[in-house]
Amino acid sequence: MGVQISGFQILFIIIIVLIVAYLLYLFYMWWMRRGSAKLLSQEDFHNQMRQAQVIDVREAQEYESAHILGARNIPYSQSKENLPGLSKTKPIFLYDDGMNVATRMARLLKQAGYQEIYILEDGFGEWQGKIKRPK
Numbered sequence: 001m002g003v004q005i006s007g008f009q010i011l012f013i014i015i016i017v018l019i020v021a022y023l024l025y026l027f028y029m030w031w032m033r034r035g036s037a038k039l040l041s042q043e044d045f046h047n048q049m050r051q052a053q054v055i056d057v058r059e060a061q062e063y064e065s066a067h068i069l070g071a072r073n074i075p076y077s078q079s080k081e082n083l084p085g086l087s088k089t090k091p092i093f094l095y096d097d098g099m100n101v102a103t104r105m106a107r108l109l110k111q112a113g114y115q116e117i118y119i120l121e122d123g124f125g126e127w128q129g130k131i132k133r134p135k
Contacts, residue, residue, distance in 0.1 A: 037106035037117040052091040069130040095120035
């Protein structure tokens with residue numbers, strides 16, 4: 001006589017596994033961000049961005065649809081093969097739609113020897129400053 005598992009129990013186990021996997025992913029991203037960059041609030045990002053290199057790590061079409069005024073587009077997908085020439089003497093401010101892609105870019109830059117790396121907390125979607133849009 002074997003143990004029978006109902007469909008509900010299988011579904012419950014799958015949901016638990018997915019939740020645990022997602023939490024592990026969030027922890028991994030936090031750990032990677034912690035070792036590579038510091039988070040900046042919108043206010044701090046806005047107040048200090050004139051002294052920094054502001055980089056939008058989203059893809060070109062996202063950047064072209066709207067971006068922070070004064071930002072340069074260096075998509076993360078292209079940076080993996082060819083890291084851009086950025087100054088190592090000026091802080092680097094990164095942003096994307098959230099923080100995950102910026103975190104990956106920060107890690108790449110950190111491994112390349114860049115030291116002052118910051119990420120916009122909550123990403124571009126929450127940005128309240130000036131935005132450039134196509135005409």
